[in-house]
Amino acid sequence: MSGSPYGDDRGNKDATITKTDGIGTMTPAEGLDNSTSPAPGQPFLIGEAMTGGYGKGADILHQCTIAVEKGQIAVIVGPNGAGKSTAMKAVFGMLTLREGRVVLDGADISHLTPQARVAKGMGFVPQNANIFTSMTVEENLEMGAFIRTDDYSDTMAQVYDLFPILKDKRLQPAGELSGGQRQQVAVGRALMTQPKLLMLDEPTAGVSPIVMDELFDRVIEVARSGISILMVEQNARQALAIADKGYVLVQGRNAYTDTGQALLADPEVRRSFLGG
C-alpha cells in the first residue's frame, strides 16, 4: 500500500504495541452496492477477458479467460509467475479488473467485493492463512457457516464424512494439525457455506504425495456432489488428470485451453510444461 500515508508504519516493529499477524487486507462488503446485473447465456462461472493487476500496479493478466461448468473441475496450471493464482483472485474479486467481467450463475458479479461473492455462492480456500489456527477444528467449521442462519449440523456431518480424520480431531486447535489435515480443515470450512463453486489455491502445496492423492480424491468427491471446482495447481500432471477443463497460462495470457486429458496428450504442452 505505497502512497497512502496511513500505510506507513515508520519502521515500527514493536509487537508490544501493535499486533500485525492476521491483519485484514480486504474491504468489507457492508454498506456497498451488492446488486448484480443479469448476464444470461454464459457458462456457470466465467472470468471473461480479464485484464488487471494488484492496486495501481502493472497489469498481470491480459485478456485471460477462465470458465467452469456446473459440477465440473477446472484446473489452472502454468510456469512460475504465469499469473495462475492471480487469475483465480481476479475471479474472486481480490484485484481490480481494468477490462473483462466475471459472471456467476447468470449474474454479472464483477463489481462485488470478495465477501459479497461468498454470499453469492463462491467458496475460496486461500493458499496461506486459510484456517483459524487458534481455534478448534469444530470452531473453524462453525465460523465457516457464520453466514448461514439455518441449521448447519447436517453440512458439518457431511464435512466429517468427507474428512473422517477431522471428526477425531474436532476439539484440537487447528494450528496443531499437520499440513494435510490443515488443508482438509480449510476445504471443510469453505464447504460449510454450501458454495456453488469452490476455489482452491494450490491445495497440495507442501503436503506429501500420498496426502496429495487423497486430497484430489476428495476434490473429485466434492465435484460429484454438484459443486463446481476451480483449482490452481503446481502438480500439473496429477491435477490435469482429474480436470474436466484445463487452462495453461503463460505470462498472464491463455496459452492452451482444452480438456484435462487432451492437454496431457498434447505433445507441445507436455514438452513445455510437464517435463516431456
Next chain:
Amino acid sequence: MDVLNAIIVLANFVIVPATAYGAQLALGALGVTLIYGILRFSNFAHGDTMAFGAMVTILMTWALQGAGITLGLLPTALLALPVGIIVTALLLIGTDRLVYRFYRQQKAKPVIYVIASLGVMFVMNGLVRFIIGVDDQRFADGERFIVSARTFREMTGLDEALAIRTTQGITLVVALIAVVALFWFLNRTRTGKSMRAFSDNEDLALLSGINPEKVVIVTWIIVAALATTAGVLYGLDKSFKPFTYFQLLLPVFASAIVGGLGNPVGAIAGGFLIAFSEISVTYAFRRAANHLLPEAWEPDGLVQLLSTDYKFAVSFTILLIVLIFKPTGLFRGKSV
C-alpha cells in the same frame, strides 16, 4: 518467635491488599489485551477510560444517595455500575465512530491507532477532570469491614489483627464473575467465537461472513464493562483521583504484557504478579520480622526494599525483565 502473628501481619498488609489490587489490575489488563487481540493496537486511553467509567458511576452513586437509595451493607456504587458501563460504552463507540473508524477505512497500520489512542487519552483525561475535578473523591458507603481488626482479635485472641474490608471482598467476587462471564462469552457464544476468529485472521473472518464493524462494537462494549468495573473497584478500594487512574496505565499494561498480550489468561496472571511484586517490594517487613526473629536480631530499620513512591519502578522492572527473557510474555502471547 511467633510464626502465626507474622503470617497474620503479612496477610493483613500484603496478601489481602495485593489480591484485591491484583484483581483490579487483571480486569484492566483484560480490557487492554482484548483491544490488542481484536483491534490490534495498544490502547493508551485505557487508564482514562477506567477513570471515565468510575466518574460516571460516582456521579450516579451520588444521585442515588441523594434520592435516598442505597444498597444497605453493600456500596451503592454497585447499583450505579451498570449506568457507568452503558455511558462508557456509548463514549467508546462514539470515539470509535469519530476516530478509529476513519483509520479502519484507510486500512491504517496499527501503530497509527496507537498514536491516535494517545490523543484520545488526553481528551478523555481532560473530560474527566473538567466534569468531576482533579481532587480525591470517596464514594464508598455501606458496611466498611467484613472482618474488622477488633472482631478478629476478639475471635482469635492474637496480638495481630487481620482486617478484610468489604471493598476487598467485593473486588474479588465481582472480578471473578466478570472473568467467568468473559471466558464463557469468548469460548461458548457465536459472537464471542466470531471475535476470536477476527482476532486470528481478519480476511478469513470476512470471507466467513463475519461483519468487522459488529465485532469492533461488541469489543468496545466489553472493554467498557471491564474498564468501568476495574475503575469502580479500584476507586472503592482506595479512592478516585483522575491522576491516579492515568498512572494506573503502567501497571495495567505491565500486567497485560507480562502475561502475554492477547492472551486473557496471561492478563489475569500478570495482574496478580504485578500486584504482589509491587506491594511486597514496597512493604516494610519490620513488624513481621519482629515476630519471626529472636529479640537480639530485631531489625532497626523498616526492612523495606523500596519506598512506596517508587512502586511504578517495580512494574517497569518486571516489564523489562520479562521482555528481555521472554518477549512473548509468561503465557505465550497469542490471539485471543
